[in-house]
Amino acid sequence: MAAQELDRVASLPGAPSYSYAFKHYSGYVTTDERLGKALFYWFFEAMEKPDEKPLVLWLNGGPGCSSVGFGQAQELGTFLVKKDVPELELNPYAWNQAANLLFLDSPAGVGFSYTNTSFEIDPPGDNSTAHGSYAFLVRWFQRFPQQKMKEFYIAGESYAGLPAHS
Numbered sequence: 001m002a003a004q005e006l007d008r009v010a011s012l013p014g015a016p017s018y019s020y021a022f023k024h025y026s027g028y029v030t031t032d033e034r035l036g037k038a039l040f041y042w043f044f045e046a047m048e049k050p051d052e053k054p055l056v057l058w059l060n061g062g063p064g065c066s067s068v069g070f071g072q073a074q075e076l077g078t079f080l081v082k083k084d085v086p087e088l089e090l091n092p093y094a095w096n097q098a099a100n101l102l103f104l105d106s107p108a109g110v111g112f113s114y115t116n117t118s119f120e121i122d123p124p125g126d127n128s129t130a131h132g133s134y135a136f137l138v139r140w141f142q143r144f145p146q147q148k149m150k151e152f153y154i155a156g157e158s159y160a161g162l163p164a165h166s
Helices: 002-006 067-075 126-143 158-165
Strands: 024-032 037-044 055-059 079-081 088-090 100-105 152-156
Touching: 024 126, 037 067, 037 126, 055 067, 067 079, 067 100, 100 126
Parallel strands: 055 100, 055 152
Antiparallel strands: 024 037, 037 100, 079 088
16 A cells, blocks of 8 residues: 555646545556556546445557546546646546546557657557556556455547457
């Protein structure tokens, strides 16, 4: 649980200044030490009774589209980016009203996810993306063991459905 607390977001520039009824966490999970690959995530607990709610992993399509930059910041996420001002606002339709919500930038090279050398970026491929996402989930559940036994759903849009099924 100590590693999880290191990823807890205490404040966020541009976010509304009042306190939230939910916790959120953001950080990197190394998926391949040899190649220096790390995938970026942003996890939001459900707004009410998070211990009783399922976990949803959200993947954006593309391929190559950031789940944090689009799914979280413009669609179903908790915070939306306001137009024309550098601020965030709470999304009245955020999915974390009904579930714990995990956004993943995958594969390495998408969004904030990275690899230590540019030639190590995953070649396009559903199997490679699925393997990286699986490695992420194994390690993420080690960091957040309280999420392991929850109902678990993988959701996404557009091309995200293909690697999600691989």
